[in-house]
Amino acid sequence: MKEKDVRKCYILPVGPQHPMYVEAENLMVHVDGETIVNVDVNIGYMHRGIEELMQRRNYIQNIYLAERICGICSGIHTVTYCQCIENLIGLEIPERAKYIRTIILELERLHSHFLFFGVMAYEMGLDTVFMYTWKDREAVLDILEMISGNRVNYGMSAVGGVRRDVPENRIPEMIKKLDYLEKRGQYYAKVFYSDKLIRKRSVGLGLLPKKLVDKYSIVGPVARASGVKTDVRKDIPYLVYDKIDWNVIVREEGDVLARIMVKIYEVFESIKILKACLKALPGLEKTLKVKAPFVIETNEAVSVTEAPRGELFYYAVSNGTDKPERLRIRTPSFVNIANSLGILLKGQQLADLPIIVASIDPCFSCCDRVTLIDVKSGERKTVDEAYLKRLEERK
Amino acid sequence: MIESLVRVLVYPGVGFIVFFSFLYSGIFRKISARMQHRIGPPIWQPFFDILKLLGKEDIKPEQAKIGYTFWPFVAMISIITAGLLTPIAGVVPLGNSDIVVLIYFLVFGSLCLYLSGFSSSNPFAVIGSVRGIIQMIGYEFPFVVSVAVAALASGRLLLFPAAVNMYQISNGWLCLSFPFAAAAFFVSVLAKVEIPPFHIPEAHQEIVSGYYTEYTGKKLAMILIAHMVKLFVLIALGIALFFGGSLDILTFIAKGLVLVFVVSFFRVILARFRIDHALKFCWVFGFVGMIDLFRVLLGF
Numbered sequence: 001m002k003e004k005d006v007r008k009c010y011i012l013p014v015g016p017q018h019p020m021y022v023e024a025e026n027l028m029v030h031v032d033g034e035t036i037v038n039v040d041v042n043i044g045y046m047h048r049g050i051e052e053l054m055q056r057r058n059y060i061q062n063i064y065l066a067e068r069i070c071g072i073c074s075g076i077h078t079v080t081y082c083q084c085i086e087n088l089i090g091l092e093i094p095e096r097a098k099y100i101r102t103i104i105l106e107l108e109r110l111h112s113h114f115l116f117f118g119v120m121a122y123e124m125g126l127d128t129v130f131m132y133t134w135k136d137r138e139a140v141l142d143i144l145e146m147i148s149g150n151r152v153n154y155g156m157s158a159v160g161g162v163r164r165d166v167p168e169n170r171i172p173e174m175i176k177k178l179d180y181l182e183k184r185g186q187y188y189a190k191v192f193y194s195d196k197l198i199r200k201r202s203v204g205l206g207l208l209p210k211k212l213v214d215k216y217s218i219v220g221p222v223a224r225a226s227g228v229k230t231d232v233r234k235d236i237p238y239l240v241y242d243k244i245d246w247n248v249i250v251r252e253e254g255d256v257l258a259r260i261m262v263k264i265y266e267v268f269e270s271i272k273i274l275k276a277c278l279k280a281l282p283g284l285e286k287t288l289k290v291k292a293p294f295v296i297e298t299n300e301a302v303s304v305t306e307a308p309r310g311e312l313f314y315y316a317v318s319n320g321t322d323k324p325e326r327l328r329i330r331t332p333s334f335v336n337i338a339n340s341l342g343i344l345l346k347g348q349q350l351a352d353l354p355i356i357v358a359s360i361d362p363c364f365s366c367c368d369r370v371t372l373i374d375v376k377s378g379e380r381k382t383v384d385e386a387y388l389k390r391l392e393e394r395k
Numbered sequence: 396m397i398e399s400l401v402r403v404l405v406y407p408g409v410g411f412i413v414f415f416s417f418l419y420s421g422i423f424r425k426i427s428a429r430m431q432h433r434i435g436p437p438i439w440q441p442f443f444d445i446l447k448l449l450g451k452e453d454i455k456p457e458q459a460k461i462g463y464t465f466w467p468f469v470a471m472i473s474i475i476t477a478g479l480l481t482p483i484a485g486v487v488p489l490g491n492s493d494i495v496v497l498i499y500f501l502v503f504g505s506l507c508l509y510l511s512g513f514s515s516s517n518p519f520a521v522i523g524s525v526r527g528i529i530q531m532i533g534y535e536f537p538f539v540v541s542v543a544v545a546a547l548a549s550g551r552l553l554l555f556p557a558a559v560n561m562y563q564i565s566n567g568w569l570c571l572s573f574p575f576a577a578a579a580f581f582v583s584v585l586a587k588v589e590i591p592p593f594h595i596p597e598a599h600q601e602i603v604s605g606y607y608t609e610y611t612g613k614k615l616a617m618i619l620i621a622h623m624v625k626l627f628v629l630i631a632l633g634i635a636l637f638f639g640g641s642l643d644i645l646t647f648i649a650k651g652l653v654l655v656f657v658v659s660f661f662r663v664i665l666a667r668f669r670i671d672h673a674l675k676f677c678w679v680f681g682f683v684g685m686i687d688l689f690r691v692l693l694g695f
Contacts, residue, residue: 012518018603034522034670123600125591125667131431197592197666350522351669354600 009037014353016045025362027341031350039345041338051327058322059085059159059296067153069329070363072115075108076307077329078157083238084314085159086292087301094287097161102239103277104147104156105305106270110181111140112308113263113270116361117188120260123354124201129191136184139177146170161289171278178271185267192260202257206344206356209254216339220310220332222360225262226254232306244276256359295322309333309361333363399490407483407644409475413620415648416478416627417441419655423626427659441623448616456609462514467610467617470507474621477501478628482560482635484647494546498539501628504621505531505587509596511618512606523605526670527589527596533677534586534593540684541580544573545636547691563640570637573691577637579684584629585661586677588622592665593673630654 009030016024028040050069054062066081067074079101086093114137121129141151147166148154156162192198208218210227223230231248233241249265251258296318303314310332319325337360344356402408421438428435455463477500480492505527512524548569549562563569570577586593597605607618634641634650641647668676 010518012522121666125594125598125600126665127591128431128663131433135432195666197668200672201666201669349669349671351595351598351601 012350023363027353027357029345029350029353034350036345036348036350036353039342041341043334043338051329054327055324059294059324062324062327063158064155067155070331071152072112072363073108073307073309073312074153075104075156076305076312078154079105079239080303080305080307080312080314082157082159083305084301084303084316085296087303088296088299088316088318089159089292091160091290091292093161093290094285096165096281096284096286097288098239099277099281099284100147100162100164100166100288101157102241103166103274103281104144104154104162105239106274106277107140107144107147109270109308110267110274111137111144112361113267114140114181116263116358117192117260119358119361120192120256120355121198123358124198126198129188132184133188136181139181143174143177146174158289158292160292161287163289165286165288166278166281168282171281174278175275178274182268182271185264185271189261189264192257192264199257201352201355202260202359203253203255205256205348205352206359207255208340208344210252212343216343217335218310218340219335220307221259221262221266222310222336222340224248224250225258227252230311232304232311236304238303238305240277241273244273246273256355259359259361295320307332309363310336331363333361336360337362402486403479403488407486408479408488411483412475412478412488412624412627415651416620416623417445419627419630419651420623422652423655423659423662426656427663430659430663441619445616445619448611448619449613451612453612453614456515456517458516459609460514460516462510463609464614466507466511466514467614467621470504470511471617471621471624473500473507474504474624474628477504478624478631481628481631482640483631484644485560485640485642494542497632498542501587501625502531502535504625508618508621509606511610511614512608515606515609517609519602519604519608520606523596523598523602523608526598526602527606529670530586530589530593530595530673530677533674534583536681537579537677537684538583538587540681540688541576541583542632542636544576544684544687544691545569545580547688548573560635560640563635563637564642568637568639570639573637573687576684576687579680580633580637582677582680584633585658586673587629588626588658590658590662592661592668594667595670595673598667626658627651630658 009032012029012031013026014029015026024045026042026045028042029036030038050065054065057065063078063081066077069077114133118130118133118137121127121133144154145151148156148164156164192202208222208226212218213223213226213228218226218228219230227250229248229250232238234248246269249262249269251262298318298320300315300317302316305312311330312332313328313330315326315328315330317325317327340360341357344360345353348356404410418438418441420441421436424440425435425438477497479488480497480500481487509524509527509531512520512527545559549559559569585591589596597607602608607615610618630651631647633654634647638650638654639646641650
């Protein structure tokens with residue numbers, strides 16, 4: 001499309017404050033009637049400078065910071081951080097801690113997926129399923145509360161292991177709740193797959209072809225829904241994922257419905273993993289944690305895990321003190337939002353915009369990077385290393 | 396004189412219509428909340444809402460056009476007037492009425508609501524209004540067809556709704572003898588009051604509140620009153636034309652509550668149409684209603 005034609009379009013600001021999403025983010029949508037011609041994705045409203053903050057705190061304090069990167073994926077961030085630091089030290093954590101971490105991560109995946117089903121239904125204007133799924137999600141939060149005492153930020157991981165044990169006398173209760181969730185999952189699979197109105201709003205929409213997945217490095221369930229078999233839990237197994245029998249869910253269609261169905265069937269896989277972990281737990285040694293040194297020698301390490309939304313990557317450099325020299329976090333939402341939204345939305349109807357945006361399960365709090373905008377001229381630039389160094393010198 | 400004034404202003408006129416449309420809307424919200432496993436607001440909530448809105452500050456956006464102030468008012472008046480032309484428990488508050496005039500008032504009311512969206516100059520409101528008007532093209536067809544079936548079935552060429560009401564009482568429910576027209580009527584009612592699956596002009600997730608995004612205070616109260624009265628009027632019209640008619644107030648309220656229940660059931664189980672799907676769906680039902688129209692005209 002030529003520059004002149006784009007200017008003729010009606011520009012609809014979606015965000016930073018918009019009922020479509022909970023967090024603040026801006027899409028400038030160029031519409032021609034109801035058809036989307038072009039989309040400008042402007043991220044950066046939720047930037048909190050966590051990477052910089054992490055370099056000023058010691059390794060223990062950073063666990064709490066990592067937990068607060070995202071409200072939904074709080075468990076996976078702490079586990080990945082702790083794994084990264086353990087890799088720096090070269091520490092092997094006890095078997096029981098590995099199982100407990102797996103339990104927390106899979107429960108988190110469950111609650112994140114149930115939340116996603118609710119959001120999808122809500123975006124389609126089907127409030128009832130939204131209410132139902134969020135009610136069922138309470139069961140997951142109950143299990144998390146039984147284990148950790150918390151519903152959102154569990155505070156379970158520590159460098160060298162976990163902080164609390166799973167109460168073994170309550171395992172039957174947890175299994176019962178998992179059975180309930182499995183039943184509900186089957187119900188939602190039926191609802192999403194067979195409801196005619198839902199199918200009308202999701203089949204063939206927001207198509208992401210298989211060949212574009214690699215080109216734009218899309219990760220997680222979005223990539224799996226486009227027929228790419230990628231899951232860090234199988235590719236580079238961590239914790240106990242290689243000891244348990246489970247499958248990677250892949251669908252070929254690459255549309256919105258495929259993304260929903262991938263997550264619904266992942267719920268069943270998660271429940272399978274959870275049941276196996278809970279069964280294995282009573283037979284394990286009671287050690288929860290090994291002692292980790294406070295000061296870490298100069299070294300560098302990475303840690304890769306599969307968050308509910310895709311591959312999560314931590315890179316840490318230590319410098320012989322109790323603070324990290326550098327910590328780099330690459331979150332799945334960042335890749336998916338920045339790379340895929342433009343392709344998915346072009347040529348679609350405006351009415352489908354919220355559904356397509358929600359179908360990649362965006363989570364802005366972990367994806368924002370610094371962008372400076374000159375308010376007067378509207379000029380925007382990204383912060384580079386030289387600029388940060390200059391800032392530091394001035395200080 | 397006083398008798399007719401009471402009939403227009405109190406019972407079964409403006410006072411009754413507004414009171415019961417608030418009540419129906421409260422019950423509607425409560426029922427759908429219970430179906431969704433929510434507690435829901437008390438059934439008096441619409442009364443509180445409107446009272447609160449009436450006391451709010453009146454804000455007019457700088458870029459709003461002149462119609463911003465009076466379209467909501469005109470919409471409310473015209474929909475209440477439509478209510479005065481509808482048989483309520485066998486009585487038409489304004490004496491007698493013509494179905495065509497009634498349809499015109501309902502259309503004009505909806506049109507004013509969409510014009511209020513255009514005049515507020517908000518991008519979301521403009522898109523909401525455009526969608527509303529497109530949707531109107533869809534739902535007016537089945538609505539007119541089904542109303543025509545009911546009117547012609549009673550054998551009166553003058554098309555009095557009150558006469559259809561009386562006809563049903565002596566000859567049985569029209570929705571049983573003309574099921575296709577009744578279905579078309581029901582679909583067009585869902586579309587007219589903009590409840591799922593037809594809440595396209597005010598699709599919260601896409602365009603905030605649609606055409607009334609920019610409104611607050613008294614003007615929003617008027618728009619909401621227009622909305623609630625529209626639901627009430629269409630339910631009253633449905634009773635008079637298809638669902639057996641009513642001569643006393645108790646049957647009228649009972650049938651109304653059953654219809655509110657059915658409408659809220661559909662609200663709960665359906666997702667939102669996209670505007671093109673909605674248009675197609677409405678027209679399909681329009682043609683389905685035509686089957687009954689031919690049956691009436693050809694007399695079999």
